[in-house]
Amino acid sequence: MRIRSAFEALRSSGELGIVAYITAGDPSLDATPKFVLALAEAGADVIELGVPFSDPLADGPTIQRASERALKSGTTLAGVLEIVRRIRKSSQVPLVLFSYYNPILQMGLEKFASAAASAGADGVLATDLTPEESEDYRRIMRLHSLDTIFLGAPTSTDERLAKIAGCSSGFLYLISRTDVTGAKDSLPDDLPALLRRARSVTVLPIAVGFGISLPGHVSVLGGLADAAVVGSALVSEIEKAKSVDGAANALAERVRSLKEAARHGLSRREVAP
Template identity: 45%
Template structure:
């Protein structure tokens, strides 16, 4: 499985924008999660973000919070999520980026946590509540294990902080399109149009835009504004949780294909 950086290098060489879908592990169940990873990979996902269910998800909107709550009620733990990741190794080409909060990392100990996720085949980490000032303690040992830690830039971040985050972030930079939590919205914040060139001025690293992208036209707009990747979460989580698992898998496959087709032109 390629690294996150490898994936972006190949896409950039072709002048293409990456599609990064997000799903919550264990919702509706672990078997469906494993199938969803394969389905998304086959339907055009370039990188897949896999959310570890957490009880106090500060950055997540109602859709993803509800999915995490359902998964936690079923007793889903990190070890089971990593077993799913391991089970799809060799079956999918898209690198898996784990979305987790810092508490589970701190609880296990950084070194032990990273050893676990590296052994499972995880290629990247997004830790939304990890402050830049404390990031080094995770970034350095993660890099040693071939795991890239993606840092987030908020619309409200001052220029000096944006530069510092851009310098430290690995794999790509996650540009949050709105101030607030994840969730589907009727339109993408127009502020992104200004934020992208400002960020581009201080870094040549790939930039992925997420939070609030829920329709193909949103994805196309963000790509046209100059994003290197489009990150879509709640819209996938919602589809996967609706109806029977087979219906959810079919719905995310179609949605993934639709998104990929509009950002590939």
């Protein structure tokens, strides 16, 4: 319900939402709740908590390195759920768990769903799980009132986008480009067409991710999408920072500037090339 309320509020204010991704446990389990609270205070509308995986084949170098740091610091899926529980003591920001499928499968779908829901997670996205393989997964997540978010891609046909949206709840996550995760300078030219295709098959809110890092990107997406997902750009701030507090400040600063662009837009001139 937290995800739905967040998007309803955004729609009624006509404002583009910011979905902020960080890898849980990077650089330590204790740092993650601090980062999440800083992101939420700065205005992030939804937080995606990445569950680190040994073989992140959909991720570019930035998030690969974050996963390595998180695994090195001893992060497990159970540990990430414990982080969610800690965050819930002081924040009601919508939380989505962003994982590869195997850690979830190894914990057991039922055990995972019940633990994630009782910890206070709102939704789950499994990067390498498509509608075709997800029947049990969807049934079990729904039983525990967890939203199931699936990815749509530029290569998805209209028919598939409809199927993906039909399996999704909370929002639809649209991948902006045929690529792995990672910050890019510009948005792909065919993105508006992809968004129109997705709009025509679903009434769900649509968040666009992969390659979004700059206020200019966010301002272009206003009016086209419901939210922009920012991941690698935030993870880079964590990587660059010299301390956990420094990283938290940098994350908040990033989100504030993105949020500013989302609220007021930028002139075309300021849009990144």
